[in-house]
Amino acid sequence: MDKKQRIIDAAIQLYLKNGIEKTTISHIVKEAGIAQGTFYLYFPTKLAVMPAIAEQMVATVHEKLMQIDRNATIREKMLNCINILFSNTNTYQELTKLIYTGFTQTEEVKQWEKIYSPLYAWVFEVIEEAQSNDEVDGKLDAKVVARIIIGAIESTAEQIYLFDDSPITQVEHVKDNLLRFILNGLN
Amino acid sequence: MDKKQRIIDAAIQLYLKNGIEKTTISHIVKEAGIAQGTFYLYFPTKLAVMPAIAEQMVATVHEKLMQIDRNATIREKMLNCINILFSNTNTYQELTKLIYTGFTQTEEVKQWEKIYSPLYAWVFEVIEEAQSNDEVDGKLDAKVVARIIIGAIESTAEQIYLFDDSPITQVEHVKDNLLRFILNGLN
Amino acid sequence: MDKKQRIIDAAIQLYLKNGIEKTTISHIVKEAGIAQGTFYLYFPTKLAVMPAIAEQMVATVHEKLMQIDRNATIREKMLNCINILFSNTNTYQELTKLIYTGFTQTEEVKQWEKIYSPLYAWVFEVIEEAQSNDEVDGKLDAKVVARIIIGAIESTAEQIYLFDDSPITQVEHVKDNLLRFILNGLN
């Protein structure tokens, strides 16, 4: 019923399956079951759909993060965070990368900060709280480190899922090292 | 004079300026100053140029890494590495991401490992050597952590240079945190 | 308030600014501040607005012609007529031509005669009266010459205002020649 949402859903499907390059507006409208011209009522180009897609994906991840027990240890929180982001990268395959690319190409880069901020904020709060308990190196700038950690997790997940073809068991080994490295990093 | 190299140079210029999506073979040949048909003597598609571009970029970074004093402390080595990768990201803007995207779209993903491996290898050796001196947590898998570190540095640099518009002074602050986090992480 | 008039006004604005070809019904309704469907309550196509536009323009010119003193000499009348038509062409720029084009394209050509007839009639009466006073060559068919004169004035004005970029002073020189030529022609 909501044409805009149907466009977004169709775009996600097709970007995931075929990549942005090979996806056309014609494909999107066909998948969405709407008329050709209707697309242009909501988006000027196929890349202009990206911010909407990104918002949706980040919202999904954020929701999962919010379900983590606030009283858990920082180790448990980070472990959960790693699992959620890895799972997300795995599910959405190249979507994360495509969102980056889509953004930078549409020059709507400024929106990125805003859209991604809930994730940064969650890690930031975890770190800050842990710093107040002396569980984490107080000299680190929690805001900056939150971004570093999110980046490290995502880039590692991407290396695993997009560029590697190691067996699944390997994944756990990488996660162990990543968790250890991050906890070390926070001290 | 060397047509192939001129195609690569032109492609880099245009991918950086307009993104892969909007760059066409027609643009590339025009920028390269060669005939339309000549492109096909060297590359089958515009995405097939990506591996050549990636190789060139990685070679540049690797060369700089090799100039770092082998006897420096791990702190100095990591500091240098951060500076080199940040500078590279800044210079090449979105090229790193585009290389990822380009690769995943051409299904030549396997080449990525091979091309990027000199960078991983350099960090790997630094860590391993430090582990043998007990400077670094021996329980970490040096091969895995090398990738985590490269990923963390690159993603942080991207956040800074692509998605942020903070003043330059901010960059140093982020680098400080990143270095501290990584050194913590290794120990 | 009167939707029909708002459509006509908007159409004039846009036809003048962008030409008929590039003006769309969507543009017109937007300019008129009415809904898309409302246009069709008053006109079947965008060209069907032309007769209404023409009528309005001719009425304006005719009104000015009627204000000329009936007892003036034929020289004064022709001078006034030239000034009015020049001023009209200047104001409405290409509208005259567009009206022609619009008409011929809609096959509503027959209306043209009817709409333009007040202008022809005015000149016709001036000539006929002058012929009865022996001020004008009695062998000329007043009806035909009226059209020739209107045509000559308009085409000259168009050449000046649409296709020339001479300074204003030039205009007076052309008008002098035109008046002299017409008065010669009549006698």
Added chain:
Amino acid sequence: MDKKQRIIDAAIQLYLKNGIEKTTISHIVKEAGIAQGTFYLYFPTKLAVMPAIAEQMVATVHEKLMQIDRNATIREKMLNCINILFSNTNTYQELTKLIYTGFTQTEEVKQWEKIYSPLYAWVFEVIEEAQSNDEVDGKLDAKVVARIIIGAIESTAEQIYLFDDSPITQVEHVKDNLLRFILNGLN
């Protein structure tokens, strides 16, 4: 063989038959027997073909004018000129008007002067020569009057052929009046 010429010829055919508004680039390439993309190698839009069409039409008229005996009387020259322009307007139906419209819409108005100038030049020379023989009012500016005459002839022809539905015999009557009026005008 010459694709550009084939585009021009096809465009003339179709503009004459259906008007500019209803003619599409698709029609033109089909009529010209060339590929869709080929059109864009030569013209950016369908209106950009107009100057080329105008040039061709003016060249045809000019050629006929040049065949008029240089030693003929001014009456004979003007009579011939009227016949040629009437015949041209009759043959090309609305093309003259369409050229105007096409021009003004493409903002290539400046070219008009240049393209039309051979016709003006011909009349100019006729008048000037006649002025030197005292056959024509020496106070008239030959350059200006040349344009007035061309304009008067064309607009009268257009009124006849485009907007009137009088029987053919009428045409001769109008021509008589036009010639008489012009000769009077020149004195």
Added chain:
DNA sequence: GATGAATGAGATTTCATTCAT
């Protein structure tokens, strides 16, 4: 009467690819 979201046929436009030179 008035609205304006939706339509989809059909227009414009692009661009990878070919091939005779």
Added chain:
DNA sequence: CATGAATGAAATCTCATTCAT
């Protein structure tokens, strides 16, 4: 090897028109 005009399939984009509200 190199060229670049030509191609035409396929993309984007437009816009007159409809119709449920």
